[in-house]
Amino acid sequence: IEIFSKQDYDWDEFRWTCSNHLIIPTIYLKFKTYDLLSHLPEEIVNHFKEIYEINRDRNEQILLQMKEITVALNRAGISPIFLKGTGNLIDGVYPDLGERIIGDIDILVPEADYFKSVELVREIGYLNHWEKPRNPEKLVHYPRLYKYNVPADLEIHRIPTEIKDLKYLNSEMIFGQKTEVASLPGCFIPDVEHRIIHNFVHSQLTNS
Secondary structure, eight states, X not given: OTXXXXXXXXXXXXXXXXXXXXXXXXXXXXXXXXXXXXGSOHHHHHHXXXXXXXXXXXXXXXXXXXXXXXHHHHTTTOOOEEOHHHHHHHTTOSSSTTSSOOOOEEEEOOGGGHHHHHHHHHHTTOEESSSSOSSGGGSSBOOOEEOTTOSOOEEEESSSSOGGGTTTSOHXXXXXXXXXXXXXXXXXXXXXXXXXXXXXXXXXXXXX
């Protein structure tokens, strides 16, 4: 409150920082919870609220996508494991559905079902960003698949991390301790320890 009360406080920098780190919905919700929104300019509050509401609606649509993908794969006996943001979203980690900004949907499938899974999601409307991916059998995940009229692209992983990082987290570890999601039978997420490790590997080792 003391910092925000300064006449020369840089609100553009504040807004840019929150946006750059994808935490506008989180900041809005936390400031609302602790009755701090009155210390922000009305323009900032309205902007943050709008972003939060858009993100909440988007996440509701992403949950529907996840259900559709799970059903399509389950029919062929494949149980996807949702990784990273979508795994946490469906597990109810966030107090509010609109808190976490989701980039895309990441799923891990057994390597033997890798290409089969790609074909199954194609049957429900997902398309390649590239016509003929080069050496997809050597990639961490199949090149992004997209579908019209849904918010998130899909990445189907044959392994959870880059090869150099498999010593920290690999498919055998994840499948060995996977957790079924009560709200969506046939859908799984990594256990909490593996999600924490994956968070670190993805943000610090993969993306520096």
